[in-house]
Amino acid sequence: MGQSSGIGVLDKVVAVLKAASAAPTALTDLCDTTGLPRATAHRLAVGLETHGLLQRDGQGRWRPGPLLAALAAHAPDPLVAAAADVLPQLRDRTGESVQLYRADGMTRVCIAVAEPPAGLRDTVPLGARISMGAGSGAKVLTAWADPATQRAVLAGAVFTPQVLAQVRRRGWAQSLAEREPGVASVSAPVRDRAGNVVAAISVSGPTDRIGRRPGDRWAGDLLQAAEALTARL
Amino acid sequence: MGQSSGIGVLDKVVAVLKAASAAPTALTDLCDTTGLPRATAHRLAVGLETHGLLQRDGQGRWRPGPLLAALAAHAPDPLVAAAADVLPQLRDRTGESVQLYRADGMTRVCIAVAEPPAGLRDTVPLGARISMGAGSGAKVLTAWADPATQRAVLAGAVFTPQVLAQVRRRGWAQSLAEREPGVASVSAPVRDRAGNVVAAISVSGPTDRIGRRPGDRWAGDLLQAAEALTARL
DNA sequence: CTAGACTGTCCCATATCGCGATACTAACGT
DNA sequence: ACGTTAGTATCGCGATATGGGACAGTCTAG
Numbered sequence: 001m002g003q004s005s006g007i008g009v010l011d012k013v014v015a016v017l018k019a020a021s022a023a024p025t026a027l028t029d030l031c032d033t034t035g036l037p038r039a040t041a042h043r044l045a046v047g048l049e050t051h052g053l054l055q056r057d058g059q060g061r062w063r064p065g066p067l068l069a070a071l072a073a074h075a076p077d078p079l080v081a082a083a084a085d086v087l088p089q090l091r092d093r094t095g096e097s098v099q100l101y102r103a104d105g106m107t108r109v110c111i112a113v114a115e116p117p118a119g120l121r122d123t124v125p126l127g128a129r130i131s132m133g134a135g136s137g138a139k140v141l142t143a144w145a146d147p148a149t150q151r152a153v154l155a156g157a158v159f160t161p162q163v164l165a166q167v168r169r170r171g172w173a174q175s176l177a178e179r180e181p182g183v184a185s186v187s188a189p190v191r192d193r194a195g196n197v198v199a200a201i202s203v204s205g206p207t208d209r210i211g212r213r214p215g216d217r218w219a220g221d222l223l224q225a226a227e228a229l230t231a232r233l
Numbered sequence: 234m235g236q237s238s239g240i241g242v243l244d245k246v247v248a249v250l251k252a253a254s255a256a257p258t259a260l261t262d263l264c265d266t267t268g269l270p271r272a273t274a275h276r277l278a279v280g281l282e283t284h285g286l287l288q289r290d291g292q293g294r295w296r297p298g299p300l301l302a303a304l305a306a307h308a309p310d311p312l313v314a315a316a317a318d319v320l321p322q323l324r325d326r327t328g329e330s331v332q333l334y335r336a337d338g339m340t341r342v343c344i345a346v347a348e349p350p351a352g353l354r355d356t357v358p359l360g361a362r363i364s365m366g367a368g369s370g371a372k373v374l375t376a377w378a379d380p381a382t383q384r385a386v387l388a389g390a391v392f393t394p395q396v397l398a399q400v401r402r403r404g405w406a407q408s409l410a411e412r413e414p415g416v417a418s419v420s421a422p423v424r425d426r427a428g429n430v431v432a433a434i435s436v437s438g439p440t441d442r443i444g445r446r447p448g449d450r451w452a453g454d455l456l457q458a459a460e461a462l463t464a465r466l
Numbered sequence: 467c468t469a470g471a472c473t474g475t476c477c478c479a480t481a482t483c484g485c486g487a488t489a490c491t492a493a494c495g496t
Numbered sequence: 497a498c499g500t501t502a503g504t505a506t507c508g509c510g511a512t513a514t515g516g517g518a519c520a521g522t523c524t525a526g
Contacts, residue, residue, distance in 0.1 A: 008512075009242045009484070010280045014300075021304040027503060037486050042504070047243045055309075060503080064308035067247075071254040072305030075297035076288075105362045107338060129338045241483070242513070260474060270515045275475070293474075 009044075012036060016044050020054050021068075024061040079190070079199060082232035083112035087201075090225045091115065094218055096205035097122045100190070100229075102198070103141040106132050106152055111199070122183045122204040133157040135179035136172075136187035137200040143167040144189055144197035172222060174215040182207055186214045188222040190229045201226050242277075245269060249277050253287050254301075257294040312423070312432060315465035316345035320434075323458045324348065327451055329438035330355045333423070333462075335431065336374040339365050339385055344432070355416045355437040366390040368412035369405075369420035370433040376400040377422055377430035405455060407448040415440055419447045421455040423462045434459050 012034070019025050019033040030041045045062050048054040052067035083100045091098045091114040100112040110128045115121055124130070132138045132153045142153045143164040154161060158178055167173040172188040179185075185204035189197040203218050204210075211217065245267070252258050252266040263274045278295050281287040285300035316333050324331045324347040333345040343361045348354055357363070365371045365386045375386045376397040387394060391411055400406040405421040412418075418437035422430040436451050437443075444450065 008280070010246065010277070010284065013243065013246060014284045014286065017304055021307050023307075028501090038503085039486050039488095039505090040484085043484085043486095044243070046504090047241070051243070051247045053247065064304055066308075066311045068301070068305045069308040069311065071250055071297055072301045072308070074254050074256075075299075075302040075305070078299050078302070104338065105340060105342075107340075109338075261472090271474085272476085272515050272517090273513085276513085276515095279475090 012040065012044055013048070016041065016048065017053065017064075017068075020045070020048075020062040021064045024057055024059075024063045026059070026061045030062065077111065078233055079229070080112050082229050085232065086225050086228045087112055087114035089228075090201070090203065090221060093221055094203050094205075096203050096210065097124070098225075099124050099137065099202045099204065101137040101141060101187075101200045101202065103132070103145060103149075104129070106149065108132050108138060108141055108200075120206050120209070122180065122185075122206070124204075131179065134159075134175070135202075136175040136185045136204075137202045138179070139163065139167050139173035139175065140187045140189050140200040141197070143173070170215075170219075172215060172219045174213070174219075176207060176212060184210045184212070184214050186218050186222055188219070188226045190226045192230065192233050199229075201229065245273065245277055246281070249274060249281065250286065250297075250301075253278070253281075253295040254297045257290055257292075257296045259292070259294045263295065310344065311466055312462070313345050315462045318465065319458050319461045320345055320347035322461075323434070323436065323454060326454055327436050327438075329436050329443065330357070331458075332357050332370065332435045332437065334370040334374060334420075334433045334435065336365070336378060336382075337362070339382065341365055341371060341374055341433075353439050353442070355413065355418075355439070357437075364412065367392075367408070368435075369408040369418045369437075370435045371412070372396060372400050372406035372408065373420045373422050373433040374430070376406070403448075403452075405448060405452045407446070407452075409440060409445060417443045417445070417447050419451050419455055421452070421459045423459045425463065425466050432462075434462065 015034040016030065019030055025033065027038065027042055030045060031038050034041060045054060049056060049062065049065065052065045054062045055065040057063055087098045087100065095116055097116065098114045099110050101108040102111050107129050110124045110126060110130070113124060113126050115123060132142060133156045139159055142150055145153070172186060174184070174186045176184045183204055184207045185202050187200045187202040190199040190201050192198045201222060203214070203222060248267040249263065252263055258266065260271065260275055263278060264271050267274060278287060282289060282295070282298065285298045287295045288298040290296055320331045320333065328349055330349065331347045332343050334341040335344050340362050343357045343359060343363070346357060346359055348356060365375060366389045372392055375383055375390070378386070405419060407419045409417045416437055417440045418435050420433045420435040423432040423434050425431045434455060436447070436455060
């Protein structure tokens with residue numbers, strides 16, 4: 001490698017993959033984006049194509065290929081990975097169950113949990129798909145959903161547009177015995193680096209222990225945990 | 234490259250990616266799987282790691298990385314790509330609307346459509362999320378769903394376990410005015426290469442034109458189209 | 467506690483392999 | 497027919513990836 005001057009094939013391959021994944025890319029665009037000479041870019045792209053990492057559309061432009069999808073299928077969800085760090089911390093701080101929900105259509109899916117080791121506690125199974133019409137997590141996800149989904153959810157929800165407006169203003173939501181009798185919860189939005197709300201993080205437990213205003217106690221911790229998640233995306 | 238004898242870096246990179254994506258892989262396993270010398274495998278894996286295509290878990294084993302997920306996010310769904318070829322053919326043969334549905338939790342999503350250009354026709358919007366409780370497509374997806382989902386769907390469905398058993402026996406399903414008044418449809422399961430049912434392909438149209446036994450007319454064409462889809466995955 | 471057998475990491479002379487200027491071909495638009 | 501753009505094939509040079517081997521931690525067994 002002489003003096004560690006030039007860039008290696010690997011860097012070029014990654015550059016080509018990135019370029020082709022950003023948008024369907026013709027050879028010339030590929031060269032512009034990557035700064036590679038035409039012959040080089042062509043050779044790499046054709047190589048990637050034969051391996052199935054790229055494929056060509058009708059106009060001969062390169063797009064991500066089927067193998068890429070197959071490889072990423074087993075890829076870990078960065079949000080879940082971050083949750084493995086953050087959720088237990090929040091559980092230890094609050095002593096209550098903590099969940100992470102992601103919106104999926106008009107339902108939400110529990111993608112991570114952390115529960116106290118013993119005693120009376122609220123359990124949401126990992127992977128459970130539950131209603132978007134009730135609960136603090138549902139309010140948060142709906143409050144920042146696109147308008148069409150919002151309308152559809154509100155049609156069958158226990159909360160109103162006014163409640164959602166308040167959630168957006170406050171930055172968190174709470175609920176008492178909405179989703180489950182005897183259970184209260186607080187939730188905060190989790191944002192990606194770009195600021196989009198990608199999930200809701202919740203603390204939930206028996207009303208007797210949590211009290212009727214769980215937000216007063218835990219909204220701060222919750223928002224902090226949400227920021228910690230964002231930082232690790 | 235002399236006489237095109239040896240394998241190039243690109244091949245090695247792909248081999249490493251495949252190995253690490255199949256399962257969390259330590260260096261030694263990586264060498265066994267790929268046949269590469271330790272130093273080479275190590276250098277490539279570390280390179281891929283710095284680029285974010287791979288990452289390491291707590292035990293130092295390599296797993297697919299965040300960049301891989303990001304690249305594949307824009308990757309085309311192979312099923313949708315195949316549908317772009319197959320669905321119009323089936324529409325032309327039948328003269329009716331054709332849809333492709335994928336199961337998603339307790340609902341189904343329309344991931345591809347092909348409709349006759351004019352006249353009375355059934356329209357399902359692309360991306361529409363519709364019920365799993367009624368319609369021939371719902372029967373097919375439920376018939377081959379996992380037992381837990383099956384039970385959950387049947388609780389709110391218009392069809393019975395006996396109907397599903399018949400669907401599995403026949404290999405296709407039909408329905409009359411279940412999902413939508415005046416609309417009849419036939420559906421067949423679409424399998425991946427491994428034989429798992431990954432989607433349902435449907436023909437639907439007005440009962441007046443389609444008749445009360447749409448399966449008699451189109452089950453054959455439908456099964457053929459399903460096979461064509463499988464072949465292109 | 468030590469020997470032994472593992473791991474993952476780093477180094478460096480070597481020849482292999484990728485490089486890219488150049489030339490060729492195809493498909494346009496004028 | 498001509499120029500201009502696109503993608504593709506060629507080929508000798510030399511930069512670059514290679515992999516044997518050394519090194520350093522880590523675990524197991526005796």
